[in-house]
Amino acid sequence: MPHLVFDLNVSPPDDARARFGEEIARRFGEIMDTGTDHVAVLVRAHSRGSLTLGLAKDTARGVALASADLRLGRTKDQERRLCLAFMDELERWFGVPKDQVYVVLTRHDGPEFQLVDRVLPSWSAGEDPLAPR
Secondary structure, eight states, X not given: OOEEEEEESSOOOHHHHHHHHHHHHHHHHHHHTSOSTTOEEEXXXXXXXXXXXXXXXXXXXXXXXXXXXXXXXXXXXXXXXXXXHHHHXXXXXXXXXXXXXXXXXXXXXXXXXXXXXXXXXXXXXXXOTTSOO
């Protein structure tokens, strides 16, 4: 159950955050070769001065810190494509320059992801972790 968090120093309206979340989930499913019903996306807006990133040249244009908790098993190529997709979507939806985005990935074994009715397995290509058992 990927947990994808985006911290921004811009304040997009709720409807834009929701649509961004839907697009991020779609891109995640496409890149990571999995379903999207289990994808959790959180978009948090902070004041301009709340986020700093040393490489950001113009924080007034926006800064984004993204973190993704993922199940083990994805390829390095999938992970890189996902990070670049995050950067693309942050720029497209919220105007945050790609060079002012920092992404951190954390990998977990499947059983570290818990739902009320099941414990998720580690990832496998083409799977749907929420399919009926």
